[in-house]
Amino acid sequence: MEASTTVIRSVDDVLDARAVTTVFQPVVRLDAWHRKRHETVGYEALTRGPAGTPWEQPLALFAAAAERGRLAELDWICRATAYRTAIDAGLPPGLTLFVNAEPAALGVPCPPDLAPAILDAQLRLRVVTEMTERSIGRDPSALLTAAEACRGSGWGVALDDVGVEPACLAVLPFVHPDVVKLDRHLTQHPGGGYAARVVTAVTAYAERSGAAVLAEGVETPEHLSAALGLGANLGQGWLFGRPGPLPPDVGQRHAAVGVPFVAPPANPGGRTPYEIVSARRPTARATKRMLLPISHSLEARALDAGEPPMLLASLQEARHFTPATARRYAAAAESAALVAAVATELPGEPAPGVRGTAIGGDDPLRGEWNVIVAGPHFAGALVARDLADTGADEDRRFTYAVTYDRDLVLDAARALLHRIVPT
Known part of the structure; x- marks a missing residue:
């Protein structure tokens, strides 16, 4: 007063x-x-x-x-x-x-x-x-x-x-x-x-x-x-x-009908994007070389300045956030609602406008490669689990699933956001 x-x-x-x-x-x-x-x-x-x-x-x-x-x-x-x-x-x-x-x-x-x-x-x-x-x-x-x-x-x-x-x-x-x-x-x-x-x-x-x-x-x-x-x-x-x-x-004064509170979304409960999507969609096997075009296609959707989306990714290790990846993600960050990446030893801003989160080597996400794009109308996700092959990087095999089911994509995105935005 x-x-x-x-x-x-x-x-x-x-x-x-x-x-x-x-x-x-x-x-x-x-x-x-x-x-x-x-x-x-x-x-x-x-x-x-x-x-x-x-x-x-x-x-x-x-x-x-x-x-x-x-x-x-x-x-x-x-x-x-x-x-x-x-x-x-x-x-x-x-x-x-x-x-x-x-x-x-x-x-x-x-x-x-x-x-x-x-x-x-x-x-x-x-x-x-x-x-x-x-x-x-x-x-x-x-x-x-x-x-x-x-x-x-x-x-x-x-x-x-x-x-x-x-x-x-x-x-x-x-x-x-x-x-x-x-x-x-x-x-x-x-x-x-x-x-x-x-x-x-x-x-x-x-x-x-x-x-x-x-x-x-x-x-x-x-x-x-x-x-x-x-x-x-x-x-x-x-x-x-x-x-x-x-x-x-x-x-x-009492409102005849008050302002309702909506039911909150389901908590991911510690599950990873791959665990969420693979539980509801069939998976297949492919090499990194085969999956890269899918990843790039999803990332390209994050460049839509008319309906800016969120772009979230888990890339296993910081070395996979390559200079080319940094350029793509920085370009998306110029208009997107949020661009964020998770990997071991990743700095807080691995590229201009990109939020980075470092995870431990024993984190379940260390074994996953996920690219998730969620906009006002478009939603898509690539979720993949590393099969721990040795040899050339692009020949490494993953089990993976791709989904454009909006509710499923949002569930996967929330799981990643819980790592990026701790509560």
């Missing part, structure tokens, strides 16, 4: 005094609103700095905190303030509280003075943690780890501003959000080929998972019509209410 005696001369003063406040904007069910029934299912918490200071608006506040190296602390302050304000106002568990979070901040310990508010929220609120798709470009690993941590705590996850970054669409099934928030630009300018690609990918994900789709920036009846046309079932914007205090009667 902001103390009236606090003198604010710098952003450090704001943070030291925990001098932020929270306003709330309603989230409504669009089909009900379209039928003139106002059904609020939750509220998004929005932070404001001290009024009349240069840090009143959140963008300026967060930018200043980042310059001071205190971004994670500010993130914790904002969330704790939102939780405490909602609890004090009597927000019932039938309504969902949407709260923004920086994925990297979730990996930083909570300041001790804020811990009681966080614990109270876990006991008394139904929270969906919003993470922006822009964090994919900065640190996709932090985004995936944070989403899994939120879900493990029993809270929901929303992916915010979807449609700003094309790479976001490939990450959807791995973040596995309960709510997909369409960026306001799509709501207000719904035409064009790019909007169509976003909508088809989001619709496909929502259909498979049961996730809700929320349109941001609904300010006019025309925007409402556009949001419904985009397939959104929830909405947020000035048409439904501007940010402000929670209503005095919010404790008596």
Whole structure:
């Protein structure tokens, strides 16, 4: 809470005094609103700095905190303030509280003075943690780890501003959000080929998972019509209410149908991509020379800048990440959502933009060669197990399987991601 005696001369003063406040904007069910029934299912918490200071608006506040190296602390302050304000106002568990979070901040310990508010929220609120798709470009690993941590705590996850970054669409099934928030630009300018690609990918994900789709920036009846046309079932914007205090009667409000949380994807349980795919698909034998064209063909699909995918590979040993491989993977990393490789003695960035993970010589992946590409619509995987032949490298034999079954490819990708993005 902001103390009236606090003198604010710098952003450090704001943070030291925990001098932020929270306003709330309603989230409504669009089909009900379209039928003139106002059904609020939750509220998004929005932070404001001290009024009349240069840090009143959140963008300026967060930018200043980042310059001071205190971004994670500010993130914790904002969330704790939102939780405490909602609890004090009597927000019932039938309504969902949407709260923004920086994925990297979730990996930083909570300041001790804020811990009681966080614990109270876990006991008394139904929270969906919003993470922006822009964090994919900065640190996709932090985004995936944070989403899994939120879900493990029993809270929901929303992916915010979807449609700003094309790479976001490939990450959807791995973040596995309960709510997909369409960026306001799509709501207000719904035409064009790019909007169509976003909508088809989001619709496909929502259909498979049961996730809700929320349109941001609904300010006019025309925007409402556009949001419904985009397939959104929830909405947020000035048409439904501007940010402000929670209503005095919010404790008596209960959503007829709340924001559902989707079932999480199956945990790979320590299995490798080869073990997952070979259990459901027949295998054959071939030499490395025979399998290389398949590998290169899959890797070429990772160059699709229109629908950037994820490219994940396990290459046994670092020596197999050759200069030619490095060039291919670096080219893919220029647009792909994530390009990552696993091998023994592999450096953290074996090529520009490529995330490397070193494994031990006794790791089961040491005996596997896997290339997995998963995009908004395309999914394919080559999984192979080394038969430990001696002789020339390209004559080494593998048992292998190739699959384009999307669900199976995603299961294999999750198994590899658990090595690349430890939790």
